[in-house]
Amino acid sequence: MTTETVGQALVTRLKSRGVDCVFGIPGVHTVELYRGLADSGIRHVTPRHEQGAGFMADGYARACGRPGVAFVITGPGLTNTLTAMAQARADSVPMLVVSGVNASATLGLQHGHLHELPDQHALARTVALTSQHVARPAELDDALTAAFAPFAIGRPGPTHVQIPLDVAGAAADAGATTAESCTPPPPDPELIARAASQLAQADRVVILAGGGAKNASAELRALAEHLDAPVVQTVNARGLMHGHALSVPASPSLKAVRALIEDADCVLALGTELGPTDYDMYATGQKAAMRNLIRIDICPHQLARHPAALTIPGQAQAAAAALRSALPAQPRETGGATRAETTRAAAFEEIGPAYRRQVEVLNAMRDAVPDALMVGDSTQPIYAGNLYYDHDRPGGWFNAATGYGALGYGIPAAIGAAIAAPDSPVICITGDGGAQFSLPEVMAAVDENLPVTFVIWNNRGYGEIASAMEEVEVPVVGCDPTPPDFAATARSFGIAHVRVPQEPEAIATALTRARALNAPSFLEIDIPATAPGQE
Incomplete structure (x- = not known):
């Protein structure tokens, strides 16, 4: 034996x-x-x-x-x-x-x-x-x-x-081969009752949803509709309220969104750490003031890091469902949809024409390939989408342009996503600079025959960093690494390649065709060096 x-x-x-x-x-x-x-x-x-x-x-x-x-x-x-x-x-x-x-x-x-x-x-x-x-x-x-x-x-x-x-290499001890099942405890009913009372007395509730709520889409919608509360979604929460009248799929760092939050007489933060890469990405040193803040988070340590009127340790899905049940039976009517609509319009205007064009590209990609996983690197259309973009799938929009901000994330992360969700379309969005951090990983997609479409936003350099240097009058140095010939690279990988201009209709058509290949491919979006917003 x-x-x-x-x-x-x-x-x-x-x-x-x-x-x-x-x-x-x-x-x-x-x-x-x-x-x-x-x-x-x-x-x-x-x-x-x-x-x-x-x-x-x-x-x-x-x-x-x-x-x-x-x-x-x-x-x-x-x-x-x-x-x-x-x-x-x-x-x-x-x-x-x-x-x-x-x-x-x-x-x-x-x-x-x-x-x-x-x-x-x-x-x-x-x-x-x-x-x-x-x-x-x-x-x-x-x-x-x-x-x-x-x-x-x-x-x-x-x-x-x-x-x-x-x-x-040593002989193993006999041990258990099955794991003990663990489930998080339900939220404290007394704390839920206190939160429900506070929410019921408020006239202008705003909900902040973070990545910790991405499995609570149905419960969040039911709670928001009952409270008539706009729902601001951080980057990792996009898709939770797609197309909903109460949805605000925009960064809480934007002035328009901050105004919405500061106008609220009660703020419910659900599964969000309130971190600066979501709430103060412009590094102003300030976040929106949040009156009567109720925080719900799975991590007690996280709850202790920001002052709040009430904190509730617990899983977002269970807590949202418990709150909805604890509220009075009659739904509220507080003009929530109007507040959300006004904020959406102001936020979209605020991001500026260059980013609006990029969001239009993202919208075209989403509509061309519904229910896709869009996995991003730190590149301009991702920055634009993180500021304002409404994805059509909870958990389907994620990238490394927030939090730790590691460049080179997009290509390998998209490969991992394609393996985890083989029945879902996967679109990787990366810049020519970020792609060069992890370009060889595409061969893993070839080895595994994964139909990932790698969308390369080619502005021939680190465009976002160059713009940041120019804004503070620092000479632009080191932002123009020469990109490879992506068409030749694709041939060496044995995959298809197509190059299109930054036009939503052309990109959507190319993306649809790439998806039909059922194989890994490159879709290169060619950005002229002198294009508006790309200098």
């Missing part, structure tokens, strides 16, 4: 917890983790860089809600993944990174072993919600339990488990 190793037991335990895909690049320090992978039924996807593995795990998790998992080697494998882990931490994305580490007897000695770090465990703890070191085979199950716990009952984010080389 063959004895199961710790590496094989790890794979078994991951599968029992619902893991069906692992992103990773095998190396001599993770060989033992791969021993049981081939026969496990878990899909393995090979990125071209460990940062790509992390971003793929992030996109996977955002698309399906389950944690994305990455296997990386000791030392450079982990350090390459830290950027992706930090992005996941900023956006509360569930991700598990499993890494090797040098043999137990060598740790901390700094003798110069291959891939050695002074203290890899300590380094991981600076970014991960929890980092577990498996010192003995018997510790594997406890380490996995600790790593998966934040995904079920708290604010999610990246977690880390490291297994020394000698432990990974």
Whole structure:
């Protein structure tokens, strides 16, 4: 009878917890983790860089809600993944990174072993919600339990488990192969009653919905309609109220949206950290004043970071449903739809003509390919959409242009999303500069035959940064890296390529044709260097 190793037991335990895909690049320090992978039924996807593995795990998790998992080697494998882990931490994305580490007897000695770090465990703890070191085979199950716990009952984010080389190949202890089920506790009924009373007495309620509410679309709509309250959606909440009269799919950093919030006599913040990349992206040092603020968040620590009239720890979906039930039976009529309509019009005008043109492109893309996952990098149409854009699918608009703001996110994250949601169209929107951070990852889409359309906004440089430098009269330096010939690059990848101007109708037509290919492809949007708003 063959004895199961710790590496094989790890794979078994991951599968029992619902893991069906692992992103990773095998190396001599993770060989033992791969021993049981081939026969496990878990899909393995090979990125071209460990940062790509992390971003793929992030996109996977955002698309399906389950944690994305990455296997990386000791030392450079982990350090390459830290950027992706930090992005996941900023956006509360569930991700598990499993890494090797040098043999137990060598740790901390700094003798110069291959891939050695002074203290890899300590380094991981600076970014991960929890980092577990498996010192003995018997510790594997406890380490996995600790790593998966934040995904079920708290604010999610990246977690880390490291297994020394000698432990990974050692005989595993017999342990539980199924995970204990964990569910978050329901919100406190007394706090819900107090919040309902406060909301019922208000005349101009405004709801702020964040990424923590993206699974509460139906409950949020019912609550908003009952209160007749406009709903302002942060970047990660777009799609929750698509096309609704009470929807304000615009950044709370805009003056028009701030005015709406400050006019409210009660503000309900649901699943939003009130962070500056959403609420003060222009770095003014101020956010909209929020009278009688009620905050609901899954994380008690998050609730303690901003003063509020009332805080309620709890899951957004359950809390919104409980609030609706606790309110008086008669719906309110407070002119909410008019307030929302006025704010939408003012916000769209406020973003300026260049960004309005880009939002029109986004609208055309959305209408050409309904119910798509639009995954973005830090590029001008994404900045425009983050300021104002109404997506048609909850959780279907996400990017790295807020929070941690890692460039190079879009391509690998879109690949992860396509694997998690194979029946959904996936559109990646990246600039020519950001694409060059992770362009080789497109070959992973080719390997996996993923029909992702990679939309490349080619303004031949870092256009947004150049504009920012010009605004403060700093000489523009370093913002014009020469892009590759994307048509030739596409040929080398063996995928289709089409180039179109920045015209909504042409882009929509090209996108529809690209989708019909059912294969990865490039759609390059050619932006002349002297185009208005692009100087």
